[in-house]
Amino acid sequence: MTYEFDGHIAVTCRDKGTWSADLTPGWQVGGGVNGGYLLAVIGNALRQTFPDKPDPIAVSAYYLSATAPGPATISVDVRRDGGSVATAAADLRQGEDARITALATYGDLARLGDDVRTTAEEPVLPPPDECVANTMAPPEVRAIAPLMDRFDMRFHPDHIGWTIGRPSGQGVLSAWFRLVDGREPDPVSLLMVVDALPPVTFDLGMMGWAPTLELTAHVRARPAPGWLKVRHATRNMAGGMFEEDCEVWDSAGRLVAQSRQLARQPRPVG
Amino acid sequence: MTYEFDGHIAVTCRDKGTWSADLTPGWQVGGGVNGGYLLAVIGNALRQTFPDKPDPIAVSAYYLSATAPGPATISVDVRRDGGSVATAAADLRQGEDARITALATYGDLARLGDDVRTTAEEPVLPPPDECVANTMAPPEVRAIAPLMDRFDMRFHPDHIGWTIGRPSGQGVLSAWFRLVDGREPDPVSLLMVVDALPPVTFDLGMMGWAPTLELTAHVRARPAPGWLKVRHATRNMAGGMFEEDCEVWDSAGRLVAQSRQLARQPRPVG
Numbered sequence: 001m002t003y004e005f006d007g008h009i010a011v012t013c014r015d016k017g018t019w020s021a022d023l024t025p026g027w028q029v030g031g032g033v034n035g036g037y038l039l040a041v042i043g044n045a046l047r048q049t050f051p052d053k054p055d056p057i058a059v060s061a062y063y064l065s066a067t068a069p070g071p072a073t074i075s076v077d078v079r080r081d082g083g084s085v086a087t088a089a090a091d092l093r094q095g096e097d098a099r100i101t102a103l104a105t106y107g108d109l110a111r112l113g114d115d116v117r118t119t120a121e122e123p124v125l126p127p128p129d130e131c132v133a134n135t136m137a138p139p140e141v142r143a144i145a146p147l148m149d150r151f152d153m154r155f156h157p158d159h160i161g162w163t164i165g166r167p168s169g170q171g172v173l174s175a176w177f178r179l180v181d182g183r184e185p186d187p188v189s190l191l192m193v194v195d196a197l198p199p200v201t202f203d204l205g206m207m208g209w210a211p212t213l214e215l216t217a218h219v220r221a222r223p224a225p226g227w228l229k230v231r232h233a234t235r236n237m238a239g240g241m242f243e244e245d246c247e248v249w250d251s252a253g254r255l256v257a258q259s260r261q262l263a264r265q266p267r268p269v270g
Numbered sequence: 271m272t273y274e275f276d277g278h279i280a281v282t283c284r285d286k287g288t289w290s291a292d293l294t295p296g297w298q299v300g301g302g303v304n305g306g307y308l309l310a311v312i313g314n315a316l317r318q319t320f321p322d323k324p325d326p327i328a329v330s331a332y333y334l335s336a337t338a339p340g341p342a343t344i345s346v347d348v349r350r351d352g353g354s355v356a357t358a359a360a361d362l363r364q365g366e367d368a369r370i371t372a373l374a375t376y377g378d379l380a381r382l383g384d385d386v387r388t389t390a391e392e393p394v395l396p397p398p399d400e401c402v403a404n405t406m407a408p409p410e411v412r413a414i415a416p417l418m419d420r421f422d423m424r425f426h427p428d429h430i431g432w433t434i435g436r437p438s439g440q441g442v443l444s445a446w447f448r449l450v451d452g453r454e455p456d457p458v459s460l461l462m463v464v465d466a467l468p469p470v471t472f473d474l475g476m477m478g479w480a481p482t483l484e485l486t487a488h489v490r491a492r493p494a495p496g497w498l499k500v501r502h503a504t505r506n507m508a509g510g511m512f513e514e515d516c517e518v519w520d521s522a523g524r525l526v527a528q529s530r531q532l533a534r535q536p537r538p539v540g
Contacts, residue, residue, distance in 0.1 A: 057511075058484040058532050060330035062357050062373050064350045079371050080334045085483070087332050089359065089371065101349050101359065103332050103373055105483055112509030117474075119441060120505035171389060204387075213355070213375055214328040216486045218532050220508055235390035236525050238490055239382030241327075243528060255506050258513060260530055262328050262488050 003183035005150070008037070009192075011045045017076045019045040021092075025069040029145045030209035032066035036195025037147070038100055039215070042090050043188045045074040046104050050086050055109040055187040057085065060216040061102040068094065084111065109187060109222050122249050123231045128154040128176045132163075151196060152178045159203050167205040173197050174231040177248075185223040185250070193230060194246045194259035200232040201242060201266050208266035213241070215261035226251030240265045273453035275420070278307070279462075281315045287346045289315040291362075295339040299415045300479035302336035306465025307417070308370055309485070312360050313458045315344040316374050320356050325379040325457040327355065330486040331372040338364065354381065379457060379492050392519050393501045398424040398446045402433075421466060422448045429473050437475040443467050444501040447518075455493040455520070463500060464516045464529035470502040471512060471536050478536035483511070485531035496521030510535045 008026065011019040027037040043056050077089045085107040092100040125131060131154035142148055154176040161167050175197055178185075185193065194217050199210035229249040234242045241264055248257040278296065281289040297307040313326050347359045355377040362370040395401060401424035412418055424446040431437050445467055448455075455463065464487050469480035499519040504512045511534055518527040 058332070060332075060373060060484065060486055062328070062330075062349075062375060064357055079332075079368055087334055087371065098349055101357065101373060103330060103371060103484075105332060109509070112511070115510065116508040118506045118508055214330065214373075214486070214488075216330055216484070216530070218484075218513060218530075220506060220511070236388045236490060236528065238386040238388055238525075239379070240385065241382070241490070243488060255508075258506065258530075260486070260488075260528075 004181040005179050005183045005189065009040045009044045009188070011041065011048065011074060013048070019074040019076070021072045021074060023067065023069050023072050025146065026150060027147045028069060029147050033069060034147050034195060035061070035063060035212045035215060036192040038067055038092060039195065039217070040188055040192040042074055042092055042100065042102055043191045045076055046088060046090060046106055047188055049076050049078065049088060050081065050106045053086050053106040053108055055107055055222070056191060056219050057105045057107045058216065058218050059102060059104040059191060060214065061100050062214050063100055063212050064098045067099045070094065072099070109219065116254065118255050120247065120255050122253055123174045123229050125156050125174060125176060125229060128227065131155055131176060132157055132160045150180060152180050153197070162202040162205065162207065167203050169204060171200055171204050171234040172232065173200050173203050174229065177228045177230045184225040185228055187219045187222055190219050190223060190248055190257040191217055193228060193248050194257055195261070197230055197232050199263065199266060200234045200244045204237065206266045210263040210266045213262045213264065215259060217257060217259035219257050221254055221256045223250035223256045224252040224254070237265065274451040275449050275453045275459065279310045279314045279458070281311065281318065281344060283318070289344040289346070291342045291344060293337065293339050293342050295416065296420060297417045298339060299417050303339060304417050304465060305331070305333060305482050305485060306462040308337055308362060309465065309487070310458055310462040312344055312362055312370065312372055313461045315346055316358060316360060316376055317458055319346050319348065319358060320351065320376045323356050323376040323378055325377060325492070326461060326487070326489050327375045327377045328486065328488050329372060329374040329461060330484065331370050332484050333370055333482050334368045337369045340364065342369070379489065386524065388525050390517065390525050392523055393444045393499050395426050395444060395446060395499060398497065401425055401446060402427055402430045420450060422450050423467070432472040432475065432477065437473050439474060441470055441474050441504040442502065443470050443473050444499065447498045447500045454495040455498055457489045457492055460489050460493060460518055460527040461487055463498060463518050464527055465531070467500055467502050469533065469536060470504045470514050474507065476536045480533040480536045483532045483534065485529060487527060487529040489527050491524055491526045493520035493526045494522040494524070507535065
């Protein structure tokens with residue numbers, strides 16, 4: 001059986017270092033295709049580039065122009081492959097248009113050992129059934145954000161006031177997360193998870209799409225099956241830009257991914 | 271008058287998109303040349319590539335192999351230049367050896383506006399004269415870290431216990447920072463500042479060099495003249511790697527740069 005998500009991120013090798021993808025309309029949000037989904041597509045091409053180093057460890061993506069659903073090409077240029085990690089550049093294009101340029105280091109997370117001394121604190125969330133499900137979003141929101149149909153998300157009630165015009169003003173969002181198709185998380189899907197929640201600026205009362213300039217994700221462990229906890233926070237909204245930090249915790253209570261993106265302040269909706 | 275730092279990061283255009291640099295031994299630390307200094311050299315080549323977009327906004331560097339003092343070449347490939355920002359790939363090589371591959375987005379920080387809503391809290395440090403100066407480091411430490419002679423650093427006494435074998439165990443370092451040559455900070459020098467302090471792992475009792483895999487810096491404003499405050503923290507030491515978050519605050523109390531790097535756990539000294 002193939003999960004929907006694996007079909008959506010599928011890539012086909014066209015030539016050495018060149019991969020084809022067919023980006024589905026199911027990941028659209030606002031004026032483009034979700035950046036996390038695109039990162040997972042690129043991550044999938046890289047995974048197949050390095051059979052003995054299957055896991056993304058660090059991935060940095062610079063978003064050059066808005067991506068549309070349809071065919072795309074990913075070209076991979078290996079910069080170094082030796083020892084326990086390999087580094088490559090990857091570019092996603094549609095026709096002549098450069099969409100994303102990225103760098104990534106891959107390795108084998110299973111070989112890293114179990115010495116864990118995390119002092120970060122796992123987010124506290126009420127049980128999923130006591131959180132606010134994304135399926136409660138009004139139809140007009142779901143119409144402009146088809147990607148929400150891919151997710152089972154349960155938002156912490158303390159940071160969902162923006163849905164009724166009463167944002168907390170703290171710049172925090174947190175939610176339980178899983179894919180609706182039942183596919184369990186893995187290091188490549190985590191590249192999508194770090195950009196799956198709405199912009200953290202919703203919690204500051206700034207509704208609207210926040211275009212990402214740059215996003216770097218670190219995958220620190222293979223996630224255990226089950227619900228993920230995802231937390232977004234921003235602490236530096238200035239000069240029309242903000243940073244969004246994301247943490248992803250797995251069902252075993254481990255901090256499995258950290259990311260930071262720099263994004264433009266949302267444009268007003270309308 | 272030319273400041274020492276500007277001489278050290280100087281680049282000469284050899285061909286369109288190709289720059290030469292002469293990396294000084296004065297920035298060595300442990301087995302290599304300081305990664306922040308190298309980032310500033312690359313950042314200087316990029317600044318001259320985009321005369322109307324002089325400021326680094328986001329820079330991501332992947333460190334491929336240890337750099338040695340001496341000649342280096344920086345090749346710049348512009349990926350997009352339109353609107354208010356430009357993005358380029360940059361590679362630093364020595365002979366045939368790839369040392370660093372990087373991506374960067376440049377713009378004009380002076381054009382971004384003064385709307386600042388930072389909720390991050392400025393680090394609290396005793397006055398510089400009540401902090402611990404880097405000049406107090408023993409001669410054997412300064413011998414393996416000549417880069418310390420470039421800096422006037424005053425460390426927070428609460429996080430300097432590692433110098434006497436009593437690390438705080440919190441994974442935090444903070445210090446006042448300025449260049450000894452009197453050069454005031456600017457966006458390009460901030461690329462060096464985010465990697466200038468010792469590894470935050472010193473505060474966890476892990477002495478030794480911590481090789482950087484990846485470092486991304488966001489420069490959020492042009493810094494005011496005077497002392498900078500620099501704070502490092504780590505919250506996820508696991509699997510032989512750790513993240514190091516850095517904040518740089520200027521003398522006007524503004525959070526001017528944020529960075530995160532992924533590094534390998536320090537090798538034991540000796």
